Amino acid sequence: MNREDFPMLEQNIVYFDNGATTLKPKCVTDSIVRYMTQHTSNIHRGDYDAAVITNTLYDGTRNVVADFVNCDPNEVIFTSGTTMSINQVVFGFMKSHLKRGDVVLLTKSEHASNILPWVKLKEQVGIEIQYMDLDEDYSLSVESVEKSITEKTKVISIAHVTNVIGDVRDVEAIGKICKDKHIYFCVDGAQSVPHMKEDFKKSNIDFLSFSGHKMCGPTGIGVLVGRYELLQEMEPLCYGGGMNNFFEADASYELKDVPVRFEAGTPPIAEVIGLREAILYLQKIGMDKIHKHEVELKKYLLSKLENISNIEIYNKNSDSGILAFNVKNVFAQDTSVYLNHYRVFVRAGNHCAKILKDEIGIKNTVRCSMYFYNTKEDIDKMVEALEKSEDIFKVVL
Amino acid sequence: MDNDLRREIILDNYQDPMNRGLVEDSDYLKVNTNSESCIDNLDFMMKIDNNIIQDIRFDGEACAISTSASSIMIRSLIGKSVDEAKEILKNYKNMIDEKEYDSDILGELNVYDEICKQPNRKNCALLPSRAMDKLLGELEGYGK
Secondary structure (H helix, E strand, O other), X not given: OOHHHOHHHHHOOEEOEOOOOOOOOHHHHXXXXXXXXXXXXXXXXXXXXXXXXXXXXXHHHHHHHHHHHOOOHHHEXXXXXXXHHHHHHHHHHHHHHOOXXXXXXXXXXXXXXXXXXXXXXXXXXXXXXXXXXXXXXXXXXHHHHHHHOOOOEEEEEEEOEOOOOOOEOOHHHHHHXXXXXXXXXXXXXXXXXXXXXXXXXXXXXXXXXXXXXXXXXXXXXXXXXXXXXXXXXXXXXXXXXXXXXXXXXXXXXXXXXXXXXXXXXXXXXXXXXXXXXXXXXXXXXXXXXXXXXXXXHHHHHHHHHOOOOXXXXXXXXXXXXXXXXXXXXXXXXXXXXXXXXXXXXXXXEOOOOOOOHHHHOOOOEXXXXXXXXXXXXHHHHHHHHHHOHHHHHHHHO | OOHHHXXXXXXXXXXOOOOEOOOOOOOOEEXXXXXXXXOOEEEEEXXXXXXXXXXXXXXXXXXXXXXXXXXXXXHHHOOOEHHHHHHHHHHHHHHHOXXXXXXXXXXXXXXXXXXXXXXXXXXXXXXXXHHXXXXXXXXXXXXX
């Protein structure tokens, strides 16, 4: 659906790398071009007309985000992306709230950005990291979460949807458990917020991170949504202009209120404006409709791949638009180079989930990650190429 | 070079590479290429005696180009002096980077002379040469 909104699709390509980044609709690029050609100005300091337009768009984006994920506008912090959002939580909040021996629960299918900051915090503070058991299909059940919790558990930090397996975690149930047991609940929304309805309040999330570029927005912009009381206890990682009320030569200073105190320096204004447009665009389509479409596409893809004997699939069961597979006895990168020959764009590798190999027993996969603008015809093109894949080396060498 | 022949040589070296498998021997210098990219992960080891490369071995996971290039390069370098090896590596990298090179000393490595037509695969072809550079650099480090 909505294919006509995406100029890149005019190149007759099949774009299946949406887990890495998504295509940009014209309304998003237009909004950025408008800022750069018609109302360029910095925020918060200008009295002229262009600055008023920019200011209104920039500040108003907090309301747009708040409406999108159900939080308060003053709980929305603009960051450079999911990675920065999680680092802000770990080093700006958890570092001063956790102590030696406190346990953080993760899973082995998390992205590097939800593991390495915790590993660094372990070095710095002495927290313990434990990985919750995954089920046979590599999904995380609520039972596994419950079973992993002890008195020492202080944080559960998980992706709502993982980026290789694509399993959808029951964040509402897990959030309730965390609330009841006074455990901080951090959700990596990079692969969920673009694809389904995310509800910050209903799921009792304490910190939610996501990126603009994986949801039709520009790169360089992401969001950290944090519960307001917790944000007041969080330390900024960056200090400078725009985030202070005053500072004096005697080293006294006062920071601005939450959330602005976390946005030192000139923020990515064009990117915030692009993100705003992207969210409005997605809302117009409808998140439930997007999710339903992707699940349908995956079912269709699975039904087609079942007929090809040399394809190994790792995540049949997950309810998202992500399929991880390999052509038997072919290195994942060779398969992606092969598919590129047919103008089918997929990604090969470990997809930054480097310890998932402990679970699935294989390091590298081909990942086909779909979005609402993908169609059954896209899938047919990929399947047709895979059907001919016995001559893969004739094509790639 | 004829395309079928080129493909056959690459495929042979991918499916049955030379000296695949590492050995436990402290006389070998070792290097891993994991940091070079997100996906290829090859270990290389090299034994040098009297300034002559006696043996090179490798193992790990990588694409057809990286694996076959490793195999062919190992075959090209074993028995060569360190200086001869450096000369081969220099010319090989020049070939991949579309600079002037001497094809006479590259032998079978010439099968990659058209890899520049696929820019996304240049790094695959360069993976073993980078590993060899590191190993030879390590050797010089020991000498200091």
